[in-house]
Amino acid sequence: MIDTIRSLGRWGLDSFERLGRGHIFLLHTLQGVPELFLRFSLVIQQLFSVGVLSVLLILISGLFVGMVLGLQGYNTLVDFGAEESLGVLVSLSLVRELGPVVSALLFAGRAGSALTAEIGLMKSTEQLSGMEMMAVDPMRRVIAPRFLAGLISMPLLAALFSAMGIFGGFLVGHSLLGIDDGAFWSQMQVKTDWYDDVLNGVIKSIVFGFVCTWIALFEGYDATPTSEGVGRATTRTVVHSAFAILGLDFVLTALMFGEG
Amino acid sequence: MHNKNTEITVGMFVAAGIVALFILAMKVSNLADLNDEEGYRVVAEFENIGGLKVRSPVTLAGVRVGRVEAIDLNSQTYNADVTLNLYGSYNQIPTDTAASIYTAGLLGEQYIGLEAGAEDEFLQDGDVIDLTQPALVLEQVIGQFLFSKAEGDE
Numbered sequence: 001m002i003d004t005i006r007s008l009g010r011w012g013l014d015s016f017e018r019l020g021r022g023h024i025f026l027l028h029t030l031q032g033v034p035e036l037f038l039r040f041s042l043v044i045q046q047l048f049s050v051g052v053l054s055v056l057l058i059l060i061s062g063l064f065v066g067m068v069l070g071l072q073g074y075n076t077l078v079d080f081g082a083e084e085s086l087g088v089l090v091s092l093s094l095v096r097e098l099g100p101v102v103s104a105l106l107f108a109g110r111a112g113s114a115l116t117a118e119i120g121l122m123k124s125t126e127q128l129s130g131m132e133m134m135a136v137d138p139m140r141r142v143i144a145p146r147f148l149a150g151l152i153s154m155p156l157l158a159a160l161f162s163a164m165g166i167f168g169g170f171l172v173g174h175s176l177l178g179i180d181d182g183a184f185w186s187q188m189q190v191k192t193d194w195y196d197d198v199l200n201g202v203i204k205s206i207v208f209g210f211v212c213t214w215i216a217l218f219e220g221y222d223a224t225p226t227s228e229g230v231g232r233a234t235t236r237t238v239v240h241s242a243f244a245i246l247g248l249d250f251v252l253t254a255l256m257f258g259e260g
Numbered sequence: 261m262h263n264k265n266t267e268i269t270v271g272m273f274v275a276a277g278i279v280a281l282f283i284l285a286m287k288v289s290n291l292a293d294l295n296d297e298e299g300y301r302v303v304a305e306f307e308n309i310g311g312l313k314v315r316s317p318v319t320l321a322g323v324r325v326g327r328v329e330a331i332d333l334n335s336q337t338y339n340a341d342v343t344l345n346l347y348g349s350y351n352q353i354p355t356d357t358a359a360s361i362y363t364a365g366l367l368g369e370q371y372i373g374l375e376a377g378a379e380d381e382f383l384q385d386g387d388v389i390d391l392t393q394p395a396l397v398l399e400q401v402i403g404q405f406l407f408s409k410a411e412g413d414e
Contacts, residue, residue, distance in 0.1 A: 044266065047270045047274075048273075051273050051274075052270055052272075153273075155281075156276075159277050159278075160276060160280045163280035164280075166284075166288055188288055189288065189289065189290050192289040193289060194289040
């Protein structure tokens with residue numbers, strides 16, 4: 001009995017400790033960001049491994065998600081004789097929700113896990129301590145560039161995902177199902193608002209990029225320096241990122257689209 | 261050399277992302293027709309605006325000539341004061357123009373339709389449209405129909 005209570009208390013304290021460490025870690029990371037603009041080549045290296053290598057995955061997934069939306073949306077809308085609204089359905093669902101959320105989930109799986117594994121491995125092979133020995137701050141040299149790269153990549157990837165998805169929806173709607181392309185685009189343009197829909201989607205993707213990269217970097221930095229520990233940290237990155245993305249998505253949606 | 265390739269691909273990635281955003285702005289959203297030209301403001305007082313919203317279109321003969329800019333409650337008359345922003349190029353709308361609230365399609369959005377009058381004077385900034393017709397509220401219409409039907413049966 002006492003043991004149960006003790007372990008419960010320990011678990012609680014551990015959770016708070018990790019939460020605290022995570023936020024202090026974030027603070028240190030953010031402190032390292034401003035001076036990166038003087039050494040931007042570090043960020044470019046990371047933009048390549050975080051952003052560019054995710055592009056193909058994002059593009060292909062976006063295309064298929066858009067095509068599925070087109071097919072499913074058509075089947076529902078045709079019952080109401082409103083199949084011309086397919087463009088609106090595809091664009092709004094992609095720009096508001098699916099674009100930011102699905103690309104963030106893919107980003108966490110593709111880039112986030114790689115970041116965690118990389119940094120966890122750096123830690124377990126004591127590269128980070130080695131840097132400290134040479135008076136190089138790993139927070140500034142290793143963590144901050146990756147953080148900034150994730151923050152920049154995510155909105156771009158989400159925009160690519162949405163654009164590709166809309167193109168996929170158009171392919172299915174126009175070429176396969178024969179919806180008039182003029183109606184498809186014009187209805188979409190009338191109903192999709194630049195500020196309310198597109199910009200809010202971009203804001204969402206920036207938030208997701210921030211949270212995903214933060215989680216990935218912290219899990220790597222905080223991993224137990226063994227091969228098992230790095231593996232566990234990688235798993236945690238994907239799981240926690242997914243929770244954070246979906247939970248935050250609800251909060252952001254309630255804030256952005258809650259009223260009317 | 262490897263470094264250079266990295267830079268090129270990163271540049272292409274960023275450019276592609278920006279192009280995608282640009283496509284979302286121009287092709288998908290209504291940003292292209294957001295930059296409304298400077299217009300003039302006219303107020304119309306309606307008994308009931310139904311589901312009219314700010315930014316709803318204002319049309320004349322089906323052509324969009326402006327947007328709804330603001331909707332306020334008039335505290336004296338308890339009617340709705342709808343401020344219309346009419347585009348500057350349509351500055352020859354007669355003062356006795358009538359404004360009505362219509363619905364696009366059976367379940368569509370509501371918009372304001374103007375019917376041009378015959379006056380020689382044109383609407384200016386700050387003018388008021390006197391001839392207005394409130395939105396059609398479906399429940400009221402059905403209620404009236406049922407009422408007249410019941411009366412007819414007597």
